[in-house]
Amino acid sequence: MINALKGMKDLLDNEAKHYEKIIKVCEEVASNYGFSFINIPHLELKELFKRSVGESSDIVGKEMYEFIDKGQNEVCLRPEGTAGAVRAYIEHKFDKNLAVKKWFYHGSMFRYERPQKGRLREFHQFGVESFGLDNIYEDASIILILAEIFSRLEIKFKLKLNSLGCSCCMPIFRQKLIEFLNSKDGFCDDCKRRKELNPIRVLDCKNEHCQSLILNAPTMRENLCQNCKKDFEKLQEILSQNKLEFELDDRLVRGLDYYLKTAFEFVSDEIGAKAAIAGGGRYDRLIEYLGGKSGFGIGFAMGIERIITILEQKESLQERSGIYLCFMDEIYLDKLFSLAINLRKKHKVILSYDAKKLAKHLENADKTKCKIFLCMGENEAKSESLFYKNLENKEEKSVKISQLESVL
Ligand code: HAM
Numbered sequence: 001m002i003n004a005l006k007g008m009k010d011l012l013d014n015e016a017k018h019y020e021k022i023i024k025v026c027e028e029v030a031s032n033y034g035f036s037f038i039n040i041p042h043l044e045l046k047e048l049f050k051r052s053v054g055e056s057s058d059i060v061g062k063e064m065y066e067f068i069d070k071g072q073n074e075v076c077l078r079p080e081g082t083a084g085a086v087r088a089y090i091e092h093k094f095d096k097n098l099a100v101k102k103w104f105y106h107g108s109m110f111r112y113e114r115p116q117k118g119r120l121r122e123f124h125q126f127g128v129e130s131f132g133l134d135n136i137y138e139d140a141s142i143i144l145i146l147a148e149i150f151s152r153l154e155i156k157f158k159l160k161l162n163s164l165g166c167s168c169c170m171p172i173f174r175q176k177l178i179e180f181l182n183s184k185d186g187f188c189d190d191c192k193r194r195k196e197l198n199p200i201r202v203l204d205c206k207n208e209h210c211q212s213l214i215l216n217a218p219t220m221r222e223n224l225c226q227n228c229k230k231d232f233e234k235l236q237e238i239l240s241q242n243k244l245e246f247e248l249d250d251r252l253v254r255g256l257d258y259y260l261k262t263a264f265e266f267v268s269d270e271i272g273a274k275a276a277i278a279g280g281g282r283y284d285r286l287i288e289y290l291g292g293k294s295g296f297g298i299g300f301a302m303g304i305e306r307i308i309t310i311l312e313q314k315e316s317l318q319e320r321s322g323i324y325l326c327f328m329d330e331i332y333l334d335k336l337f338s339l340a341i342n343l344r345k346k347h348k349v350i351l352s353y354d355a356k357k358l359a360k361h362l363e364n365a366d367k368t369k370c371k372i373f374l375c376m377g378e379n380e381a382k383s384e385s386l387f388y389k390n391l392e393n394k395e396e397k398s399v400k401i402s403q404l405e406s407v408l
Helices: 013-032 045-054 058-062 083-093 136-152 169-182 190-195 199-204 208-213 228-242 285-289 306-319 331-341 360-366 378-382 400-406
Strands: 043-045 067-070 074-077 100-109 124-133 158-163 260-267 277-284 297-303 323-327 349-351 372-376 386-388 398-399
Touching: 013 100, 013 124, 013 136, 013 306, 043 045, 043 083, 045 058, 045 074, 045 083, 045 100, 045 285, 083 100, 083 124, 083 285, 083 297, 124 136, 124 306, 124 400, 136 158, 136 228, 136 260, 136 277, 136 297, 158 228, 169 199, 228 260, 260 297, 277 306, 297 306, 323 331, 323 360, 331 349, 331 372, 360 372, 378 386, 386 400, 398 400
Parallel strands: 323 349, 323 372
Antiparallel strands: 043 074, 067 074, 100 124, 124 297, 158 260, 260 277, 277 297, 372 386, 386 398
């Protein structure tokens, strides 16, 4: 039997339905903001990503799906969409007259990461890229598109915001940071590499020891030039005026090297600790860097599988109802059988006839989509009570059988 590769999965049934719904919502909102569809190839020259995403990034450093094709070209499955969109902007000569182009795209991206919850090797993004506009209102619009998409999908998020400075102030900050980093010892191997290639990436290292070393590191915010400072303040003002809450985060530098000025991330608590569900920022210098005329670009990409997981979780919570009643020793069956009959006068009750360990019962209860879990073990039997767990909000307690009705 041949299985799918590790970190690659089929999107089917409910997940596929969610996928279609998410894309529809994203397309509608992006179109209302003046964006239109672009389809970019999945395969590009490796050099494109090396130069744009950057050698200091984990993506280029360790995660590229790269190979030599039959024409001896070094190629790579796209790990993200921005580089391809910038290449297209230049290749079709839109850079020559600073054309305003607003594109959205969606589809597979490939990163050879360690697969885990919310982290796949082939995943899907919906992204937008806006070219030719050097206006802070465009930065605000890009962020507001995402906020509108998440509001339509009823997904709660936290918005984190930072400014990485421009080609004027970023190098000065960079130098100060290098001096600071050189005064410390004991960085992890990744940070040692980042220190050489792109020192600001050290600021978002997740290693606890590295974090303790950079506690008092200089921040970009304190080092912004007048223009960047003015723009960053204006951006915050526009977002506030449009009722979008945000949190300033000096450590938000993003994992790709091409950003400057506005950088942002939308995070959610619903798929593990503060996972990013979308991220983006401004990348003006990338156009020149990839051989175009100097110009302006800003965009975002959203991780579709992460959104699907949140929607599925919400759906399963909404559907929960009824009681799962069970025991850890068969001697309690008669007692609980009678209790079930009583409870069923008002409630839906699924009674398990088999004695099992608590964890196994909890697993089964989860599958039945019951809301309340009640179990009798030895301690509970002695005190005429039941172990109670609300499978929706995870509250746990011991409840006297005589007081059961009042908690149901
Ligand atoms: P990124 O932050 O690398 O940005 O990815 C954007 C989103 O893709 C993440 O917030 C996350 O939701 C999702 N994602 C990333 N890696 C994985 C993975 N291995 N498995 C599942 N989901 C993942 C970019 O890709 C930039 N191109 C965004 C951008 C567009 N900046 C400007 N324009």
